[in-house]
Amino acid sequence: MPDRHIVKSYDRDLEAIQALIMKMGGMVETAILEASQSLENRDEELAERVRANDSAVDELEERVNEEAARMLALRQPSAGDLRTVLTVMKISANLERVGDYAKNMAKRTGVLLQMAPIDGSSGAIRRMSMAVGGMLKDALDAYIQRDAELAEDVRLRDHEVDQMYNALFREFLTFMMEDPRNITACMHLHFIAKNIERMGDHVTSIAEQVIYLVTGEMPEDDRPKADRTAIEAPKV
Amino acid sequence: MYDNPLTKRQTLTQEVKFSARGVNVFYGDSHAIKGVDVDIEDKTVTAFIGPSGCGKSTFLRCLNRMNDTIDVCRVEGRITLDGEDIYDPRVDPVQLRARVGMVFQKPNPFPKSIYDNVAYGPKIHGMARSRAELDEIVERALRRGAIWDEVKDRLDAPGTGLSGGQQQRLCIARAVATEPEVLLMDEPCSALDPIATAQVEELIDELRQDYSVVIVTHSMQQAARVSQKTAFFHLGNLVEFGETGQIFTNPRDPRTESYITGRIG
Numbered sequence: 001m002p003d004r005h006i007v008k009s010y011d012r013d014l015e016a017i018q019a020l021i022m023k024m025g026g027m028v029e030t031a032i033l034e035a036s037q038s039l040e041n042r043d044e045e046l047a048e049r050v051r052a053n054d055s056a057v058d059e060l061e062e063r064v065n066e067e068a069a070r071m072l073a074l075r076q077p078s079a080g081d082l083r084t085v086l087t088v089m090k091i092s093a094n095l096e097r098v099g100d101y102a103k104n105m106a107k108r109t110g111v112l113l114q115m116a117p118i119d120g121s122s123g124a125i126r127r128m129s130m131a132v133g134g135m136l137k138d139a140l141d142a143y144i145q146r147d148a149e150l151a152e153d154v155r156l157r158d159h160e161v162d163q164m165y166n167a168l169f170r171e172f173l174t175f176m177m178e179d180p181r182n183i184t185a186c187m188h189l190h191f192i193a194k195n196i197e198r199m200g201d202h203v204t205s206i207a208e209q210v211i212y213l214v215t216g217e218m219p220e221d222d223r224p225k226a227d228r229t230a231i232e233a234p235k236v
Numbered sequence: 237m238y239d240n241p242l243t244k245r246q247t248l249t250q251e252v253k254f255s256a257r258g259v260n261v262f263y264g265d266s267h268a269i270k271g272v273d274v275d276i277e278d279k280t281v282t283a284f285i286g287p288s289g290c291g292k293s294t295f296l297r298c299l300n301r302m303n304d305t306i307d308v309c310r311v312e313g314r315i316t317l318d319g320e321d322i323y324d325p326r327v328d329p330v331q332l333r334a335r336v337g338m339v340f341q342k343p344n345p346f347p348k349s350i351y352d353n354v355a356y357g358p359k360i361h362g363m364a365r366s367r368a369e370l371d372e373i374v375e376r377a378l379r380r381g382a383i384w385d386e387v388k389d390r391l392d393a394p395g396t397g398l399s400g401g402q403q404q405r406l407c408i409a410r411a412v413a414t415e416p417e418v419l420l421m422d423e424p425c426s427a428l429d430p431i432a433t434a435q436v437e438e439l440i441d442e443l444r445q446d447y448s449v450v451i452v453t454h455s456m457q458q459a460a461r462v463s464q465k466t467a468f469f470h471l472g473n474l475v476e477f478g479e480t481g482q483i484f485t486n487p488r489d490p491r492t493e494s495y496i497t498g499r500i501g
Contacts, residue, residue, distance in 0.1 A: 003499035010498065078459060078484045079493045216486030 010075055015081035017067045018087055018144070024060045024095045025140040027053065029133055030200065031102035039109045039192070042123040047113070050106035057099035064092040083216065087209040091143065094202040094209075098136070101195040101202075115185045116200045118175060121168075125192055128164045132199045135229070139206045143213070151210035154203065155219065161200035162226035168193040169229050197227060239298035247464045248279040249397075253448040254299055254417055257314035261294055261303065268294045268471040272313075276465075281440055281449045285479070286424060286469035289494065292452050295469065296420050298451065301329045317418070325446060334361055337411035341423040343403030345395030350387050353395040353406055354378060357414040373376035373413060381409025382439045401432020408439060412447075421451040436463050456496055460484050468492045472487070 005011045031050050038047035068089045071077060077085050135154050140151035172186040172193075212218050253277040261269035269291045277433070284292035294303070301322060303309040315322050322332055334357070345353050350377075354374045357363075362369035374391075378384040383405040395406050404424060411419060421440070425433040440462050443449055444457050453459050459466055459480070466483040468476045468491075474485065476492045487493045 003494050005498050007498060035384070078456070078496050079487050081497045084484060 010066045010081075013067075013071060013075065014081065014084060017064065017071065018084070020060055020067065021091055022086055022140065022144065024057055024064070024092060024099075024214050025136065027057050027060070027101045028095050028102065029136055029140075031057070031099055031106075032129050032133045032136070034197075035102045035105040035109065036122075038106060039112065040126050042113050042117070044110060044113050047106040047109040051103050051110075054099050054103040057096060060094045061096040064088060080213075082224065083213045087143075087213045090209050091206050094206050098199045098202045101199050105195055108192055111185070112185055112188050114175070118172075118182060118185050118189060121171070124164070124168055124171070124197065125189070128161060128193065128196045131161050131164065132196055132203060134205045135161070135200065136206070139203050139210065142210045146210075146214050147213050148214040149163050151207040151214070152219070153208040155211075158200045159226050160205040161197055165193050165197040165227055166229060176189050242497035247277055248444070249277065251278040252276070252376050253278040253378055254317055254450075255319075256298075256315045257313055259295070259298060259311065259315060261291070261312075262310045263306070264308040268472055269298070272474045274467060274474055274477055276418075276448060276450060278448045279444055279446070280465055281463040282465045282467065284450065284452045284467050284469060285454075285456055285459045285462035285496075288454075290469040291472045292467075292469045293422055295454050296422055296450060296472075298332060299418070299420055300333045300338055302333075302338065334414045335416050336418045336420060338415065338420045338422070339404070339407050339411050339415035339424045342427050343407050345398070345399060345403050345406050347394065347396055349392045350378075350395045350398070350406060351391040354410050354413045357410065357488065361414055363414065367385060377409045378406075380412050380443070381405045382435060382442070383409060399432070401428050401435060404428060404432065404436060405439065408436070408443075412443070416447065418448045418450065423452055423454060426454060433458070434482075439479075440448065454485075468495060470495065 030052060035050045036044055037043065038050060065206055068085050071085050075081070135157050139154045141147070142154065169190065172190045175182045176186045208219055252275045254274075256272055256274050256276075259269055259272045260267065272295060285295060286292045297303045298311055298315060299317075299322075303311055311323065317332075317335065321327070346356065348356070351374055354377050355364075355370055358370060358373045364373055375384065375388075378387060383402055386402060387393075387406075390473055395403065398406060404427070408419075408424075424440075425436050428436065437458065440449055440451065444464075451459070451462065463480045466478065466480045468483065468487075468489070472493050475489060476489045478488070483492065484496060487496065493499075
């Protein structure tokens with residue numbers, strides 16, 4: 001929306017609340033990246049930092065909710081402005097959840113570092129993290145540029161993350177059957193993979209909010225889902 | 237899970253009360269209304285919004301031929317009430333205005349008693365055969381105007397002695413006393429405080445059970461609160477007409493969006 005409000009402070013309020021989202025988004029992107037790095041490089045210090053940083057994301061979410069409530073009460077936004085405030089609230093909730101998953105990854109990394117590494121797993125997890133991190137970056141870009149097409153692209157990419165998760169699920173199962181001593185590490189790794197898969201779902205939800213923000217309507221068609229692990233037994 | 241959004245403003249009927257087609261209004265050389273087509277439903281509150289000079293009041297005044305009183309004003313096109321052309325030469329504007337009542341921005345009670353303010357219309361239209369019948373009509377109208385309890389003990393007091401909000405509700409009672417089918421309201425709350433405004437808005441919602449109400453308002457929040465349908469006028473054009481919730485969450489026309497969000501349109 002190129003036009004400015006007649007009341008300039010309204011624009012400043014809207015910009016400020018969106019700046020909070022971008023700040024939150026940046027912090028969460030970093031958390032995803034660093035959590036996977038800490039696992040791959042067996043970097044305990046980095047993992048600890050990721051865990052510590054999450055509280056800042058939680059605080060930002062609260063701040064966004066307070067500001068949004070004030071906007072609703074004081075400005076009574078309508079149309080595109082209303083959708084901005086509504087989406088800001090939902091996106092911050094999604095980001096907060098993604099931040100929690102990254103924190104949980106870092107926690108499990110702390111445990112995993114006390115065990116022997118499982119071959120090839122940390123690389124696969126890093127690739128999965130990068131896919132989700134890239135989706136998040138694009139979803140936030142789509143948000144700030146009001147780009148529904150890019151958001152739709154992000155939404156469809158969640159499919160790839162689901163497939164990566166399926167592959168890892170089967171791989172961990174194989175490792176555990178091969179050697180029961182792998183079970184503890186593989187369970188943690190599986191939770192990490194599942195966390196990343198859930199991050200993808202939250203990022204998808206952010207992309208859907210962008211589509212709603214731009215078009216006024218939520219996307220209707222069901223997006224393809226590739227996580228079949230809850231529906232059928234894997235053929236190992 | 238549910239059939240309609242909770243906030244979707246249900247209209248009681250889809251029956252069309254007023255139908256306007258190709259309406260143009262000129263004040264001398266100035267083209268005030270440009271080719272407006274709209275259907276106004278019965279038992280529905282329809283709000284007209286738009287910046288000053290956009291034509292919303294002019295169009296409202298076409299609906300009971302108030303523009304007839306302005307010499308330089310010319311109305312073209314067709315406006316029907318229940319299918320009958322209201323600009324047909326055979327239509328008596330006075331009879332039309334009994335069917336289509338009007339409430340103005342500034343409360344304008346007659347300098348008479350509260351009772352006579354309400355009784356005036358029914359008397360000249362010969363609606364009562366006896367004093368008892370007239371009493372009944374006056375009480376019913378004052379009750380509909382949600383002011384009966386406040387004035388029932390002082391019906392002989394002058395209407396001009398009431399507070400602004402009470403005066404406006406008296407004017408609404410006066411307008412409904414002749415049993416109109418449509419109530420036109422031109423900025424009915426702009427001279428009222430928030431409590432009186434809320435009382436009039438509640439009244440408007442009650443009146444919708446029996447009447448088609450058309451309200452012109454500068455307050456978009458008021459339009460959002462009281463109406464089921466909203467029409468946005470701009471530079472004499474009817475830019476957008478739709479369900480109120482849709483207009484305020486997802487307007488189709490960028491000019492509507494600019495206006496309702498307080499941007500320069």
